[in-house]
Amino acid sequence: MTVTTLSTVDADGDAVRSALFDAVGRLDHAIRPVVAYHLGWCDEHGRTVTADSGKSVRSRLAMLAARAAGGDERRAVPGAVAVELVHNFSLVHDDLMDRDATRRHRPTVWAVWGDAVAVLAGDAMLSLAHEVLLESGSPQAVPAALLVGRATQDLIRGQAADVDFERRNDVRLAECVDMAAGKTAALLSASVAVGAVLAEAPPVTVSALQTYGSEIGLAFQLVDDLLGIWGDPEVTGKPVFSDLRSRKKSLPVTWSLESGRPAGRALAQWLAQSGDPAESELRAAADMVETAGGRRWARAESGRRVRAAQRALDSAAIDPRYRRELHRLADFIVERSA
Incomplete structure (x- = not known):
């Protein structure tokens, strides 16, 4: 099998990175180095480094969508920058809420500067995203x-549901899917849509691309949930069993709880407990999810979502060359290990 890499869809990476750098440069001097640190451009002392800046999936989607729609992809650059800023706003706040001390193999913003600065850094990126779009001069x-604003509202709704699930022991799979549709899929859907809109694509093309983005967004979350349990810390940059450590009601966990199998019932009893779990407990809980079938279901469901996304693309009148690139990006999402 040929492993898909993001290098196949990064033709405009330099243009987006340059525009993102310029946008961040407009931030206040107090918050600019914090955002630059989170984006992997410097260390906590402001010294330039080359660190992991993430996969930039959302900006790549925006640029590919513009090209696929037959428009001038340069018009999509502000949209690509905006969705990356919104995504990173959500990561900084997510790390704070989950008390995750590590991301991309480095301490998170709140772990370095504290809660208040993390909130402000996230807020700065969110407001900057809309400035970049509205000042772009695009019709x-x-x-x-x-x-982007509506997607952000959906993202916040999904994040609020995720937080609420931590206090509940009766979360249903349908609720969990709806949460993922907001928390993850909404911004991915908006990413492809914003690229197409800025390229002045017809509404029918925008709609097909939105469906594609929504489906790969759910696939992305399913794979993310698998990595949150079984991912290699050396690759993911997060501790092993990180989602189980916080007793998160992720998609494979919730499916396992509804499976009706003995392992699912045992998992429910474990999740209802309190206190910091030992490593042996986390390993046992991961085994429960696997025995109940949650791991296998999540892998199969992510593949099903990718196929639905690709069918949506095949129904749209877009350039075949870039349809193939969007197909490859969808494949990357289910093949990734981080």
Whole structure:
């Protein structure tokens, strides 16, 4: 099998990175180095480094969508920058809420500067995202900003549900899927849509791309949930069993709870407990999810979602060359290890 890499869809990476760098440079001097640190551009002392800046999936989607729609992809650069800023706003706040002290093999923003600075850094990126779009000069700037704003509201709704699930022992799979549709899929869907809108694609093309983005967003979350239990810390940059450590009601966990199998019932009893779990407990809980079938289901469901995304693309009148690139990006999502 040929392993898909993001290098196949990064033709505009330099343009987006340059625009993102310029945008961050507009931030206040007190918060700019914090954002630059989170993005992997410097260390906590402001010294330039080359660190992991993430996969930039959302900006790549925006640029590919513009090209696939037959428009001028340069018009999509502000949209690509905006969705990356919104995504990173959510990561900084997510790390704070989950008390995750490590991301991309480095201490998280709150772990270095404290809670208040992490909140402010996230807020700065969110507001900057809308500035970049609205000041772009594009005739589609307002519709694009509305798309990103609505996706952000969905993202916040999904994140709020995720937090609520931590206090509940009766979370259903349908609720968990709806949470993922907001927390992850909404911004991925908006990413492809904003690229197409800025390229002035017809509504039918935008709609097909939105469906594609929503489906790969759910696939992305399913794989993320698998990595949150079984991912290699050396690759993911997070501790082993990180989601189980916080007793998170992720998709494979919730499916296992509804499976009706003895391992699912044992998992429910373990999740209802309190206190910091020992490593042996976490390993046993991961085994419960696997025995109940949650791991196998999540892997199969992520593949099903990718196929649905690719069918949506095949129904759209887009350039076949870039349809193939979007197919490859969907494949990467289910093949990734971090």
